Amino acid sequence: MVKYSFNEITGINGLQSIFKLKIDKRCQFDEFENEVIAQGQYIDEISSIYALMEDVANNKLLPKTKFRDITINKKDKNKEYEFKTKHLRVYAIKTSAGKIIMLGGYKNTQKKDIARFRNIKKTFLQNQ
Amino acid sequence: MKREDLIKSKGYNITKIQNELFRQLHEYLKTNNITQTQFAKDLGVTKGYVSQILNGDFDFKLSKLVELSLAMGKIPEVKFKNIDENEKKDSGNFKLTYLTEHRLKNQSEVAESTEVYFKNNIDSKLFKITK
Numbered sequence: 001m002v003k004y005s006f007n008e009i010t011g012i013n014g015l016q017s018i019f020k021l022k023i024d025k026r027c028q029f030d031e032f033e034n035e036v037i038a039q040g041q042y043i044d045e046i047s048s049i050y051a052l053m054e055d056v057a058n059n060k061l062l063p064k065t066k067f068r069d070i071t072i073n074k075k076d077k078n079k080e081y082e083f084k085t086k087h088l089r090v091y092a093i094k095t096s097a098g099k100i101i102m103l104g105g106y107k108n109t110q111k112k113d114i115a116r117f118r119n120i121k122k123t124f125l126q127n128q
Numbered sequence: 129m130k131r132e133d134l135i136k137s138k139g140y141n142i143t144k145i146q147n148e149l150f151r152q153l154h155e156y157l158k159t160n161n162i163t164q165t166q167f168a169k170d171l172g173v174t175k176g177y178v179s180q181i182l183n184g185d186f187d188f189k190l191s192k193l194v195e196l197s198l199a200m201g202k203i204p205e206v207k208f209k210n211i212d213e214n215e216k217k218d219s220g221n222f223k224l225t226y227l228t229e230h231r232l233k234n235q236s237e238v239a240e241s242t243e244v245y246f247k248n249n250i251d252s253k254l255f256k257i258t259k
Binding site for chain 1: 129130131133134137138139140141142143144147150151154182183184185
């Protein structure tokens with residue numbers, strides 16, 4: 001059976017906590033971040049993503065070009081969010097515990113990643 | 129990413145400033161009921177320039193930052209502080225705030241001021257631009 005857990009992102013200072021999802025002790029966002037840092041091409045953008053998370057955690061307004069609600073069903077309580085930089089995308093959901101980062105990806109794999117993100121969201125919520 | 133790495137990174141610091149400029153301009157346009165087109169005309173820039181700021185992508189010259197601040201009725205102040213000092217406080221390696229200063233000389237005169245704090249690991253410098 002798949003085990004879901006989440007850890008607080010400690011790098012940011014915010015009024016709200018933001019968490020990152022772990023599936024069977026593996027955190028896709030951490031792996032994505034490590035991949036981006038190892039490749040070296042978009043290191044500045046991964047730190048920009050953290051700046052966006054920090055502003056969101058402090059309830060600050062952001063441009064829709066950087067942070068947007070991508071929830072299809074507007075009545076859905078577990079809203080879906082996308083953090084954006086020029087080449088990177090990070091997907092999160094809102095839960096009663098706070099916002100949870102589910103997945104990180106690239107702009108050119110956005111469509112596939114959103115489908116995967118929604119699938120993870122669905123199974124995660126079913127297991128809560 | 130660890131906090132100590134984050135606050136030393138270029139992307140984090142640029143994005144924080146760009147986001148703050150977006151919020152300041154967004155609030156200014158909303159409060160004064162001014163369109164982007166009108167603001168661009170008043171500032172003598174293109175609509176694309178204003179749109180870029182409102183997309184959180186400001187990356188222009190320092191002179192443009194000053195012109196933009198003044199056009200919003202605010203005074204920019206830039207402070208440089210050591211990263212080490214900041215790490216102890218753990219409050220981010222820069223702070224960009226817009227403050228309201230009430231001048232006692234003339235009770236009817238209210239000046240807006242902007243404070244931009246940058247911290248680095250070399251030394252502490254302070255640049256202040258006033259009216």
